[in-house]
Amino acid sequence: MKNLLILLLVIGFTSCKENKTSQKRSIENEALKLDVDVDINVLESDWEKWWDYHENNIILSSEFIAINDKSETISKDDFLKSLTTGDYIAVKLVSPDNVKQYQLYKLPNSADKQIGNIIKNTSEGIYTKFKMEGTPFPDFNFTDLNGKVYTNDNTKGKTLIFKCWFINCKPCVAEFPELNEFADEYSKREDVEFISLALDDKAELDRFFTKKIFKYNTVPNQEDFIENKLFVNAYPTHIVVNKNGSIEKVVSKATELISFLENGAILQTTNYQESLPPPPPAPMK
Template sequence: MKNLIIILLVFVAPLISCKESPEEKNVVKKEEVIRPIKSYDYLISDYKNWWSYHYNEIALTSDFEALNEDSEKISKEDFLKKLISGDYITIEIDSEKDLTAYKLYRLPKDLDNEISNVMKNDAYRAFELFKMEGTKFPDFKVTDVNGIEYSNKKFEGKTTVIKTWFINCKACIAEMPELNEFVDIYKNKDIQFLSLATNEREPLLNFLKKNEFKYDVLPNQEHLIENKLKLTVYPTHLIVNEKGIIKKVFKKASQIISYIDQDKLMIKDEKTNLAPPPPPAG
């Protein structure tokens, strides 16, 4: 009997030791999911490679699942703060969830600091926009190019989509056809569209005769944009709720359209057939 027990243990023990534990299953599953969409080595090998990817594919002002370099979930605020340090870049990862997921990847210490400096500046701007969310839209009172008066009361009962722009801003003009289509879809669904322009009324009227833009246009808004809202990059897009609270802030038309229309995939910049702008100096 004793010999029989020993024989059974000899055969059973390997079976038990080879069985995958629940912890091991989780590790395997995690490794299968946490995969960068773009090669880290490729991105850091050349500044232009990274800039083209970052500009076209990374939307730091959007909602996303934030992961640190150990693939642990962190808050968006902490994620942006780490990017501001200049020690990391972010890469979208292959995720089984509907929400886009970005992960931090540490930059080599001996790498040229051009990527680091631009990443730091872009993350800082994204962080400033992030801090605006949940704040009250500044008080304003203005007349649009057609003589209609606007104030904060205009926000009551509707979601308001706002764009900042000026006539000589190429990026601002290039996205107008896309935004016009956006207005056509949502103009009767309790959403209104305002644009804050820095130009005076007459130049704007001349511009609008040749260029269709279906937003309501408010002239001479540089003070509101840059001194009250503290925005310095054009275009910038805001969503203000029916209580006058800034809900979201974005840098691109594609991002705000995607946010409003949650049932559609993110509309990429290819729609406007625009190449990314030249890489900013580090």
């Protein structure tokens, strides 16, 4: 039960609802061609096996072609909203052109009940994060541990990468090394800011950072802003804000954040290039 509660707090999932005739169909009658060699009957009967499949094959924060259980293309919004009922799982389909495709698969009445429970209790968080994308980031006035001030005005035109976390959140701290490495790659970029919003106060964070290194600029005492302005209540949460002040992406894992930033265009700009050595002097005539 303890492991289940951890899963519910840390990771997001999804589901949906349909008529009774769809519950009777078997995978042999489906148009599904799963991308991974897996027995769908085993997945639906054992939540641990399903979870392992989902964790290793389904990334709902990524861009994908969404397909319903009738093999019809639908919007990502409808796909994620459907998953919030706990009636479906997402399966990854074979794609000849390597385009990511996920399809809804209806859980029969005989399925392991924990699967539906986990999906139902976690998918709302995923859908909430998705709906944040494209909305303006709230007005802010942050002062980090070193006294540097960040506001909507003085960060205008910059890409802002936020992390919401707290000291006693083990998953939050565990991802420091990969975030530090990524922040180092962009440390010379004046148009990118890495800002961590922590629930803890300055004294606690100062003590904590004598033992841990985190290369984001950390702002203390942000519980009210995180929970009442951003409406975030799961940790860690990563938020990417574009140069126009709109939320571009919201994810729960550092790996998903880094994948989005590396594969997207948000950190690319024609106005920036690495410092190059000066050209050699012209030969004397």
